[in-house]
Amino acid sequence: MATGRTHRPATRSRGIPEATVARLPLYLRALTALSERSVPTVSSEELATAAGVNSAKLRKDFSYLGSYGTRGVGYDVEYLVYQISRELGLTQDWPVAIVGIGNLGAALANYGGFASRGFRVAALIDADPAMAGTPVAGIPVQHTDDLDRIISDNGVSIGVITTPPGAAQQVCDRLVAAGVTSILNFAPTVLSVPEGVDVRKVDLSIELQILAFHEQRKAGEDASGTDEGAPPMRATPNGRKGPDGDMPAVMPA
Amino acid sequence: MATGRTHRPATRSRGIPEATVARLPLYLRALTALSERSVPTVSSEELATAAGVNSAKLRKDFSYLGSYGTRGVGYDVEYLVYQISRELGLTQDWPVAIVGIGNLGAALANYGGFASRGFRVAALIDADPAMAGTPVAGIPVQHTDDLDRIISDNGVSIGVITTPPGAAQQVCDRLVAAGVTSILNFAPTVLSVPEGVDVRKVDLSIELQILAFHEQRKAGEDASGTDEGAPPMRATPNGRKGPDGDMPAVMPA
DNA sequence: ACCTGTGAAGCCCTTCACAGCC
DNA sequence: GGCTGTGAAGGGCTTCACAGGT
Numbered sequence: 350m351a352t353g354r355t356h357r358p359a360t361r362s363r364g365i366p367e368a369t370v371a372r373l374p375l376y377l378r379a380l381t382a383l384s385e386r387s388v389p390t391v392s393s394e395e396l397a398t399a400a401g402v403n404s405a406k407l408r409k410d411f412s413y414l415g416s417y418g419t420r421g422v423g424y425d426v427e428y429l430v431y432q433i434s435r436e437l438g439l440t441q442d443w444p445v446a447i448v449g450i451g452n453l454g455a456a457l458a459n460y461g462g463f464a465s466r467g468f469r470v471a472a473l474i475d476a477d478p479a480m481a482g483t484p485v486a487g488i489p490v491q492h493t494d495d496l497d498r499i500i501s502d503n504g505v506s507i508g509v510i511t512t513p514p515g516a517a518q519q520v521c522d523r524l525v526a527a528g529v530t531s532i533l534n535f536a537p538t539v540l541s542v543p544e545g546v547d548v549r550k551v552d553l554s555i556e557l558q559i560l561a562f563h564e565q566r567k568a569g570e571d572a573s574g575t576d577e578g579a580p581p582m583r584a585t586p587n588g589r590k591g592p593d594g595d596m597p598a599v600m601p602a
Numbered sequence: 603m604a605t606g607r608t609h610r611p612a613t614r615s616r617g618i619p620e621a622t623v624a625r626l627p628l629y630l631r632a633l634t635a636l637s638e639r640s641v642p643t644v645s646s647e648e649l650a651t652a653a654g655v656n657s658a659k660l661r662k663d664f665s666y667l668g669s670y671g672t673r674g675v676g677y678d679v680e681y682l683v684y685q686i687s688r689e690l691g692l693t694q695d696w697p698v699a700i701v702g703i704g705n706l707g708a709a710l711a712n713y714g715g716f717a718s719r720g721f722r723v724a725a726l727i728d729a730d731p732a733m734a735g736t737p738v739a740g741i742p743v744q745h746t747d748d749l750d751r752i753i754s755d756n757g758v759s760i761g762v763i764t765t766p767p768g769a770a771q772q773v774c775d776r777l778v779a780a781g782v783t784s785i786l787n788f789a790p791t792v793l794s795v796p797e798g799v800d801v802r803k804v805d806l807s808i809e810l811q812i813l814a815f816h817e818q819r820k821a822g823e824d825a826s827g828t829d830e831g832a833p834p835m836r837a838t839p840n841g842r843k844g845p846d847g848d849m850p851a852v853m854p855a
Numbered sequence: 856a857c858c859t860g861t862g863a864a865g866c867c868c869t870t871c872a873c874a875g876c877c
Numbered sequence: 878g879g880c881t882g883t884g885a886a887g888g889g890c891t892t893c894a895c896a897g898g899t
Contacts, residue, residue: 401792421877438818456705531813539654558627560784565691
């Protein structure tokens with residue numbers, strides 16, 4: 350989900366649909382597991398199951414990359430691992446900077462899955478001077494004042510923001526100014542970035558709210574009226590209302 | 603993204619599109635900020651900007667909930683906050699259990715944004731007996747052996763999995779058996795769940811890989827051939843290949 | 856004059872179903 | 878016989894553009 354200052358129209362980069370790109374990492378993970386078990390080939394059906402998608406979708410996805418399978422046989426595991434890795438840009442090293450070394454930032458710094466795919470935590474940055482020098486996950490925390498230099502020196506183009514929401518936009522601006530063009534944002538804030546900068550967001554609270562929505566549906570299959578707490582009165586009451594759970598109103602007979 | 607054992611066909615619950623549900627939390631956050639600044643009403647244009655979407659989409663989204671605006675004026679902030687909260691099921695309390703209290707689990711337990719929206723960390727569960735009793739974020743960690751009882755006693759219906767990937771499916775099965783019907787999975791694993799159970803996943807590594815894909819595009823606008831490392835040989839070489847970066851091949855004149 | 860609510864159009868993605876190849 | 882690759886159909890979401898209400 351790339352949110353930019355200018356709403357880029359879902360830039361389908363070189364013909365590969367965004368939805369497909371988002372699934373390539375899933376395929377790669379499944380393929381890597383097969384590779385470790387020394388499985389030589391895999392069918393679209395098997396691989397699709399392992400990745401949690403259906404096989405038609407998988408074959409369509411792969412068709413955007415090229416004709417990498419063999420009819421009647423399936424896909425060569427090692428070959429596909431290489432092709433997908435290359436397509437995702439994982440054959441090169443990506444230095445990443447994490448800004449905001451609180452609980453979450455520290456957890457990410459310690460996260461093993463990071464390094465496994467060409468990503469390398471090149472720098473940890475925090476605004477608290479007291480943290481400067483203290484190593485987290487073996488990497489010394491550096492102060493925000495040096496952000497520009499740190500980004501430049503390490504050739505960082507991907508930044509991870511794990512600051513409190515209030516600081517996120519400012520940090521984002523500084524990262525972009527220093528040359529970062531991809532941002533992973535964990536702060537619950539809408540970031541504004543210039544065109545050409547990608548932002549993806551991860552928001553725990555949003556995920557839970559979506560789950561709660563569906564959870565509520567499951568529970569309220571028949572028991573409808575769970576009216577707790579007084580709904581605030583409408584500024585301008587009008588005729589049509591929502592489907593249910595609305596203001597007490599006279600039911601039309 | 604609800605991944606189930608049976609692929610539910612994007613269950614549009616009571617007519618509200620899934621895409622709309624996923625944006626309601628964004629609107630709610632923007633509205634809450636306006637509410638705290640005591641702004642009484644807001645136009646679709648203003649609110650859309652604050653939420654990082656365009657106004658047509660926002661109006662369409664709200665139209666699924668009902669006619670909650672006033673033409674020529676806009677939307678009443680307090681009223682909308684209530685309606686969206688109710689729609690998302692946030693007018694009730696949601697006890698949540700976190701399983702796997704490593705760095706990430708602890709970070710989530712400490713995360714403030716949790717409690718702000720009706721979610722309450724009711725239990726922390728870990729397989730390490732040494733952790734039992736130790737409080738994290740003021741909540742004592744309990745042992746996995748008691749998982750069933752803990753879930754039941756607290757009426758937990760939403761579980762968060764922050765275990766290592768190897769343990770995720772097993773923990774998931776136990777959560778479901780104990781009555782959990784919504785799962786937020788941070789482990790890089792495809793979870794199998796019975797029908798009726800929702801799974802949403804958050805995967806840092808996948809997000810980074812998607813960013814890397816686009817990042818690679820930006821960098822390689824002209825400089826194409828970044829060939830490092832030998833690509834593994836294909837089991838069965840064939841005719842058609844991928845668009846570029848493939849095996850060295852004779853170019854057709 | 857202004858802003859919402861919504862049919863209609865367009866786009867993207869998924870799914871089907873089968874031709875093509877091993 | 879089996880499995881991939883892909884046109885075509887179908888469905889959902891976004892965007893447009895304007896009718897309708899205040």
